[in-house]
Amino acid sequence: MLSVQATRLAIAIGAAAAAGIIAFAVLYFTPALRIVEGTTPNVPVASEGGLQGYNHTIVSIADVNLLADIADTPDKKTKGLAVRSSMTEGEGMLFVFDADYPHPFWMNGMKFPIDIIWLDSEKTVVHVEHSLPPCPNQFDCPNYQPDKNARYVLETVAGFSERHGVKEGTQAQFEL
Numbered sequence: 001m002l003s004v005q006a007t008r009l010a011i012a013i014g015a016a017a018a019a020g021i022i023a024f025a026v027l028y029f030t031p032a033l034r035i036v037e038g039t040t041p042n043v044p045v046a047s048e049g050g051l052q053g054y055n056h057t058i059v060s061i062a063d064v065n066l067l068a069d070i071a072d073t074p075d076k077k078t079k080g081l082a083v084r085s086s087m088t089e090g091e092g093m094l095f096v097f098d099a100d101y102p103h104p105f106w107m108n109g110m111k112f113p114i115d116i117i118w119l120d121s122e123k124t125v126v127h128v129e130h131s132l133p134p135c136p137n138q139f140d141c142p143n144y145q146p147d148k149n150a151r152y153v154l155e156t157v158a159g160f161s162e163r164h165g166v167k168e169g170t171q172a173q174f175e176l
Helices: 004-029 072-082 160-164
Strands: 054-061 064-071 091-101 115-120 125-132 150-157
Touching: 054 091, 064 072, 064 150, 072 091, 115 160, 125 160, 150 160
Parallel strands: 064 091
Antiparallel strands: 054 064, 091 150, 115 125, 115 150
């Protein structure tokens, strides 16, 4: 027979092992805590961060949620993502306009390539520009714009739209 001390030690070791297994299972199988391509839709890819001095919102589009900085003032719209040196798959910038218009964008001052996604007032994608490179200088910097009116513009990391199937007609959701 085991002594009382040996029994208590065996119970403590078993409980610690069980707690470790449960913790691993929770961390491994909870989709909100990690990114797994092709799994649960609308899983947040970024849960914290964002630029200081900006309001933020979660933009649900295609199969992910993005943490988006909101560019809602003339200064923030002018600077755009040029204030960042990089961005993750789960981050973006949402430009909010007062009127429907084919708002033109350019890549002046950018440090990394991005996708630009135009959305109408119903938050439906009306145009996508894929993997746009930064401009070499302000004198050699093309404008990009849709042939349709848009109310919102979402900027994401390059390749985001293709990886997640974002195309014309894709519906987005967010609260301002």
